[in-house]
Amino acid sequence: MPVAGQRGFTIIEALVAVMILAVAATAVIQTFAAGARLSAQRAARHAYFDEAQTRLTLIRAEVVASGVPFERELTIDGRIVRESARQAASAEGLPSPAALFALTVSISARDAPDRTVVTLTGYAIVGGPG
Numbered sequence: 038m039p040v041a042g043q044r045g046f047t048i049i050e051a052l053v054a055v056m057i058l059a060v061a062a063t064a065v066i067q068t069f070a071a072g073a074r075l076s077a078q079r080a081a082r083h084a085y086f087d088e089a090q091t092r093l094t095l096i097r098a099e100v101v102a103s104g105v106p107f108e109r110e111l112t113i114d115g116r117i118v119r120e121s122a123r124q125a126a127s128a129e130g131l132p133s134p135a136a137l138f139a140l141t142v143s144i145s146a147r148d149a150p151d152r153t154v155v156t157l158t159g160y161a162i163v164g165g166p167g
Contacts, residue, residue: 089157092142104163119143
C-alpha cells in the first residue's frame with residue numbers, strides 16, 4: 038500500500054509491463070527467425086540453380102561432342118539430378134546435316150524427389166557445315 042508522497046510502481050503494474058515486453062520481444066524474435074529461414078532457403082535455391090547451370094553446360098558439351106540423345110538420373114551431393122538431351126522435332130533453317138537438341142536439367146532434393154526445385158532448359162546445335 039503506497040504511503041503518501043511515495044513514488045514507484047505497484048507489483049501489478051510491473052508484471053503487466055513485463056508481460057507486454059515479453060509479447061513484443063517474442064514477435065521481434067519470430068520475425069528475425071522467419072527472415073533467417075527465408076535467407077537459408079534462398080541460399081539453398083541458389084546452390085541448386087548454380088548446380089543446374091553447371092550441369093547444363095556439361096551436357097551441352099557432351100551432346101555437341103557425341104551428337105547422341107540421352108536421358109539419365111544422377112544423385113549428386115544429396116540432390117537428384119535429371120538430365121536429358123532430345124533431338125528437337127524441327128530444325129528448320131539449320132544448315133544440313135545439323136541437328137537441334139533440347140537440353141533439360143531438373144534438380145530436386147533427395148527427401149522430396151517429386152518436387153523439382155529448379156529446371157533449366159537450353160539448346161545445342163550439333164553438326165552442320167564445317
